[in-house]
Amino acid sequence: MLGTCLENVRKKSPLVHNITNYVTVNDVANAILAAGGSPIMADEPSDAEEITKICNALNINIGTLNSRTIDAMHRAGKMSQKFGHTNLLDPVGAGASSLRTQTALNLMREIRFDVIRGNASEIKTLVKGSGTTHGVDADKADAVSDDNLDYMTWFVKDFARSTGAVIALTGAIDLVADSEKCYVIRNGRAEMGRITGTGCQLSGIMAAFAAANPDNVLEACAASVCMMGLAGEIGYTHLQPYEGNSSYRNRIIDAIYNMTADTLNEGARYEVR
Amino acid sequence: MLGTCLENVRKKSPLVHNITNYVTVNDVANAILAAGGSPIMADEPSDAEEITKICNALNINIGTLNSRTIDAMHRAGKMSQKFGHTNLLDPVGAGASSLRTQTALNLMREIRFDVIRGNASEIKTLVKGSGTTHGVDADKADAVSDDNLDYMTWFVKDFARSTGAVIALTGAIDLVADSEKCYVIRNGRAEMGRITGTGCQLSGIMAAFAAANPDNVLEACAASVCMMGLAGEIGYTHLQPYEGNSSYRNRIIDAIYNMTADTLNEGARYEVR
Amino acid sequence: MLGTCLENVRKKSPLVHNITNYVTVNDVANAILAAGGSPIMADEPSDAEEITKICNALNINIGTLNSRTIDAMHRAGKMSQKFGHTNLLDPVGAGASSLRTQTALNLMREIRFDVIRGNASEIKTLVKGSGTTHGVDADKADAVSDDNLDYMTWFVKDFARSTGAVIALTGAIDLVADSEKCYVIRNGRAEMGRITGTGCQLSGIMAAFAAANPDNVLEACAASVCMMGLAGEIGYTHLQPYEGNSSYRNRIIDAIYNMTADTLNEGARYEVR
Numbered sequence: 001m002l003g004t005c006l007e008n009v010r011k012k013s014p015l016v017h018n019i020t021n022y023v024t025v026n027d028v029a030n031a032i033l034a035a036g037g038s039p040i041m042a043d044e045p046s047d048a049e050e051i052t053k054i055c056n057a058l059n060i061n062i063g064t065l066n067s068r069t070i071d072a073m074h075r076a077g078k079m080s081q082k083f084g085h086t087n088l089l090d091p092v093g094a095g096a097s098s099l100r101t102q103t104a105l106n107l108m109r110e111i112r113f114d115v116i117r118g119n120a121s122e123i124k125t126l127v128k129g130s131g132t133t134h135g136v137d138a139d140k141a142d143a144v145s146d147d148n149l150d151y152m153t154w155f156v157k158d159f160a161r162s163t164g165a166v167i168a169l170t171g172a173i174d175l176v177a178d179s180e181k182c183y184v185i186r187n188g189r190a191e192m193g194r195i196t197g198t199g200c201q202l203s204g205i206m207a208a209f210a211a212a213n214p215d216n217v218l219e220a221c222a223a224s225v226c227m228m229g230l231a232g233e234i235g236y237t238h239l240q241p242y243e244g245n246s247s248y249r250n251r252i253i254d255a256i257y258n259m260t261a262d263t264l265n266e267g268a269r270y271e272v273r
Numbered sequence: 274m275l276g277t278c279l280e281n282v283r284k285k286s287p288l289v290h291n292i293t294n295y296v297t298v299n300d301v302a303n304a305i306l307a308a309g310g311s312p313i314m315a316d317e318p319s320d321a322e323e324i325t326k327i328c329n330a331l332n333i334n335i336g337t338l339n340s341r342t343i344d345a346m347h348r349a350g351k352m353s354q355k356f357g358h359t360n361l362l363d364p365v366g367a368g369a370s371s372l373r374t375q376t377a378l379n380l381m382r383e384i385r386f387d388v389i390r391g392n393a394s395e396i397k398t399l400v401k402g403s404g405t406t407h408g409v410d411a412d413k414a415d416a417v418s419d420d421n422l423d424y425m426t427w428f429v430k431d432f433a434r435s436t437g438a439v440i441a442l443t444g445a446i447d448l449v450a451d452s453e454k455c456y457v458i459r460n461g462r463a464e465m466g467r468i469t470g471t472g473c474q475l476s477g478i479m480a481a482f483a484a485a486n487p488d489n490v491l492e493a494c495a496a497s498v499c500m501m502g503l504a505g506e507i508g509y510t511h512l513q514p515y516e517g518n519s520s521y522r523n524r525i526i527d528a529i530y531n532m533t534a535d536t537l538n539e540g541a542r543y544e545v546r
Numbered sequence: 547m548l549g550t551c552l553e554n555v556r557k558k559s560p561l562v563h564n565i566t567n568y569v570t571v572n573d574v575a576n577a578i579l580a581a582g583g584s585p586i587m588a589d590e591p592s593d594a595e596e597i598t599k600i601c602n603a604l605n606i607n608i609g610t611l612n613s614r615t616i617d618a619m620h621r622a623g624k625m626s627q628k629f630g631h632t633n634l635l636d637p638v639g640a641g642a643s644s645l646r647t648q649t650a651l652n653l654m655r656e657i658r659f660d661v662i663r664g665n666a667s668e669i670k671t672l673v674k675g676s677g678t679t680h681g682v683d684a685d686k687a688d689a690v691s692d693d694n695l696d697y698m699t700w701f702v703k704d705f706a707r708s709t710g711a712v713i714a715l716t717g718a719i720d721l722v723a724d725s726e727k728c729y730v731i732r733n734g735r736a737e738m739g740r741i742t743g744t745g746c747q748l749s750g751i752m753a754a755f756a757a758a759n760p761d762n763v764l765e766a767c768a769a770s771v772c773m774m775g776l777a778g779e780i781g782y783t784h785l786q787p788y789e790g791n792s793s794y795r796n797r798i799i800d801a802i803y804n805m806t807a808d809t810l811n812e813g814a815r816y817e818v819r
Contacts, residue, residue: 022295022568023302023314027792029569029742034791039742040682041569042643044612050643066317066341068612097315097323136313194530196302196312238788242511244530245307246300246523250792257740257790295568296575296587339590339614370588370596409586467803469575469585515784517803518580519573519796 002223002268003261005213010036014056014211017080018204019043019073021063021092024197027249028061031201034257035227037208048072052080057211059204062103063092063136070103077111086211088115089165090203094122095131105129108163115210115221116159117168117203120144120152127159137193144173153182153273166221168206170199174229176222183222185270187229189236194245198252202228205256226268231255233267275496275541276534278486283309287329287484290353291477292316292346294336294365297470300522301334304474307530308500310481321345325353330484332477335376336365336409343376350384359484361388362438363476367395368404378402381436388483388494389432390441390476393417393425400432410466417446426455426546439494441479443472447502449495456495458543460502462509467518471525475501478529499541504528506540548769548814549807551759556582560602560757563626564750565589565619567609567638570743573795574607577747580803581773583754594618598625602632603757605750608649609638609682616649623657632757634661635711636749640668641677651675654709661756661767662705663714663749666690666698673705683739690719699728699819712767714752716745720775722768729768731816733775735782740791744798748774751802772814777801779813 015038020028025041032039042051045068052058058080060073080087089111091104104126108116116126119138125131144152152175156167161179169175174185192198206224213220235251288311293301298314305312315324318341325331331353333346353360362384364377377399381389389399392411398404417425425448429440434452442448447458465471479497486493508524561584566574571587578585588597591614598604604626606619626633635657637650650672654662662672665684671677690698698721702713707725715721720731738744752770759766781797 021314023298023312025569026299026572026742030792030795033740033742038683040639040642041567041610042639043610044645047611047643047645050645051639054642064314064316065320093313093315093324096313096327097320099317099320099323137311194306196299196306234788238786240511242507242527242531244527246303246526246530249303250523250796253792254788254790257792258788294587296571299572337587337589338593366586366588366597369586369600370593372590372593372596410584467579469572469579513784515780515800515804517800519576519799519803522576523796 001265002226003265005209005220005223006227006259006264007261008212009208012212013038014208015040015054016057016059016204016207017042017052017055017076018059019048019069019076020059020061020200023064024200027197028200028204030253031256032204032208034253035205035208039204043069043072045072045075048076049079052076053083055085057086057088057207059088059207060107061090061092061200061203062100065103073107074110077107081112086207087111087113088117088203088207088210089113090200091118091122091126093136095125096136101125101131113165114217115166115168115206116163117170117206119199120169120171123167123169138171143171144175157182166218168221168225170202170225174225176225178218181218182273183270184273185222185225185229187226187233187269189232191236191248192232195249222270226270227256227259227264230264230267231259274538275499276538278482278489278493278496279500279532279537280534281485282481285485286311287481288313288327289330289332289477289480290315290325290328290349291332292321292342292349293332293334293473296337297473300470301473301477303526304529305477305481307526308478308481312477316342316345318345318348321349322352325349326356328358330359330361330480332361332480333380334363334365334473334476335373338376346380347383350380354385359480360384360386361390361476361480361483362386363473364391364395364399366409368398369409374398374403386438387490388439388441388479389436390443390479392472393442393444396440396442411444416444417442417448430455439491441494441498443475443498447498449498451491454491455546456543457546458495458498458502460499460542461505464509464521465505468522495543499543500529500532500537503537503540504532547811548772549811551755551766551769552773552805552810553807554758555754558758559584560754561586561600562603562605562750562753563588563598563601563622564605565594565615565622566605566607566746569610570746573743573799574746574750576799577802578750578754580799581751581754585750589615589618591618591621594622595625598622599629603634603753604631605634605753606653607636607638607746607749608646611646611649619653620656623653627657632753633657633659634663634749634753634756635659636746637664637668637672639682641671642682647671647676659711660763661712661714661752662709663716663752665745666715666717669713669715684717689717690721703728712764714767714771716748716771720771722771724764727764728819729816730819731768731771731775733772733815734778737782737794738778741795768816772816773802773805773810776810776813777805
């Protein structure tokens with residue numbers, strides 16, 4: 001059950017090392033804490049390598065990457081893999097610039113990721129090896145819809161097969177798959193796209209879920225996606241008419257903080273294909 | 274009409290590349306999203322140069338600058354100019370250190386800015402080529418008041434003439450001018466000065482407004498200043514007695530999110546000189 | 547009286563230069579503003595050195611340190627000391643990696659700090675010269691409790707004696723000591739540990755308090771600790787049942803913003819040993 005995955009996060013409080021962008025890093029930290037994990041950030045190469053050793057998971061997010069942090073990503077990623085920790089890649093902006101695309105591809109070449117989470121354009125860029133995303137949001141043409149759901153379900157399973165990672169392709173409809181099974185998730189609200197960093201927060205939380213449920217990584221990742229979307233639904237009900245995206249950001253993290261296993265089990269909307 | 278400028282932002286959703294400080298960057302991103310634009314951040318020189326190509330505007334903010342990001346500012350600025358995008362400079366702390374003053378002056382020498390937005394001390398530093406600001410807030414002696422309004426109106430028009438940029442000098446009274454016309458704007462509240470980054474947020478929003486209204490940059494910049502001040506007024510009415518600057522920050526971004534063209538047209542308080 | 551220390555911050559509005567981590571920097575800035583101080587951030591070495599000159603205090607926080615910012619810390623710290631400003635060290639993660647431990651120890655060797663603030667594990671690492679902290683939170687085994695209060699009181703006084711600094715060791719029970727006197731403070735709530743950066747915020751505020759009360763640094767530091775904890779207590783009373791750590795973060799800063807000398811005097815819970 002998805003709720004059990006959440007309870008394991010609360011019980012084990014996994015320490016998640018985040019090498020992530022400075023735009024959304026504070027919300028990532030508070031979201032991980034809200035979920036029951038413990039965040040730490042370090043991006044100087046030698047420090048990142050050492051900090052990773054004491055952690056349970058590594059969340060590599062390539063937004064606002066630079067040459068120093070790219071080095072840190074590689075060194076920490078290899079160390080994390082060596083120690084058998086959970087490795088997650090969030091290829092922010094892959095397809096929007098060659099540095100981002102190449103960095104994501106290089107990381108995938110050198111490090112075995114347990115989980116890769118991105119929007120449709122980013123994931124397609126990783127599969128094709130190049131892309132033309134306009135910005136950090138997914139192109140509309142790439143979106144998962146009921147019309148292309150069969151194809152996209154096959155697509156993410158196939159990418160899971162070739163990488164050995166759980167693939168989480170998130171958007172209006174979220175797909176979370178290994179090579180055999182794909183969760184098709186319909187939690188969440190469109191207004192979440194008007195907040196910066198809900199995807200980054202999800203990656204941090206997902207790393208905590210995967211680390212706390214090592215025998216059940218696929219379901220744990222699906223649970224984190226359902227929880228994030230459900231928190232978006234719950235948070236929205238507490239908004240006043242005069243409130244907007246800044247308050248909504250707080251309400252979502254608050255809803256994660258107050259999420260129970262029962263609420264998650266009852267509110268999760270998904271099918272498995 | 275000012276409201277039309279806002280509607281154009283909502284309609285076109287300009288992609289704004291921000292090379293900005295890490296103190297207020299999250300609020301800048303959420304403020305741009307609230308206004309209807311789309312933010313992206315990249316500050317590794319090669320990445321910044323490439324990301325700028327897919328954007329509509331570039332917002333260069335020199336707070337927490339370093340040698341790497343200064344290089345990124347120059348390279349992205351030149352690329353943005355080459356592509357005919359909107360270029361905005363926010364010279365945070367010009368006058369407070371020689372690196373900041375010189376960086377702002379060097380950028381102005383090498384890049385043609387469409388808009389320059391700063392407080393009175395920062396703008397005076399740019400005009401004189403040196404300054405003695407104490408921190409990142411304007412010195413009281415530099416403030417625009419009814420007593421020096423004629424002179425200051427001339428001063429910003431003259432700077433607009435010499436630079437070819439729209440100049441936005443913001444404070445208790447805001448001045449937004451090209452060489453011919455100056456908007457004198459009286460929206461806003463003093464308590465906004467107790468929140469970090471309202472100026473940075475305004476610069477990001479202003480870049481979006483200027484990019485979405487290329488034939489009407491002066492009015493678009495004035496519209497963004499009126500909107501920010503009006504959001505400060507509206508947000509304040511929703512504060513509880515026990516709330517302070519942290520909630521006020523959220524309320525202002527929320528008010529931008531809910532701003533309509535009508536509200537802006539009715540609430541804007543300005544005269545043109 | 548503690549309230550007088552707060553009034554001095556409000557009256558003098560000390561300018562606090564923060565070389566701090568990018569995770570919590572925005573909250574640090576808003577917390578300093580809420581307390582009545584004025585924040586500025588600069589971490590490029592030459593800029594940091596020059597910006598420090600116009601400030602009243604320097605807050606060095608080693609979270610997300612890198613080789614460039616470590617250089618900035620040293621140069622700014624020496625300049626700040628030369629100008630007789632207040633120097634504060636927050637050794638975030640000392641004990642969690644050798645870079646963090648060594649950086650903190652090197653800074654203490656080269657710069658005379660007026661105040662050192664950390665959790666129990668960080669402070670113990672500085673005393674012993676090495677440590678094994680798991681993350682950026684204190685190990686439970688290191689916590690101050692009623693059982694070890696006599697020893698820990700002696701411990702912080704002894705460290706204050708050997709360093710010449712006021713030592714603030716914060717946790718469920720906070721200790722603020724010079725070589726003669728130790729404030730044992732019991733304000734605050736456990737839920738504050740579920741928010742990222744309350745410790746970082748406290749360091750920024752403490753630097754402002756110390757700078758505004760140069761003849762009374764020990765009491766000023768104790769006042770800032772009582773105020774932060776009391777703000778945590780007050781902020782908690784304004785939380786709705788559906789709110790969590792993200793809203794709580796705002797409520798605490800709001801409570802600092804609205805804190806009066808009387809509220810602080812009445813709500814502070816401490817004894818002097």
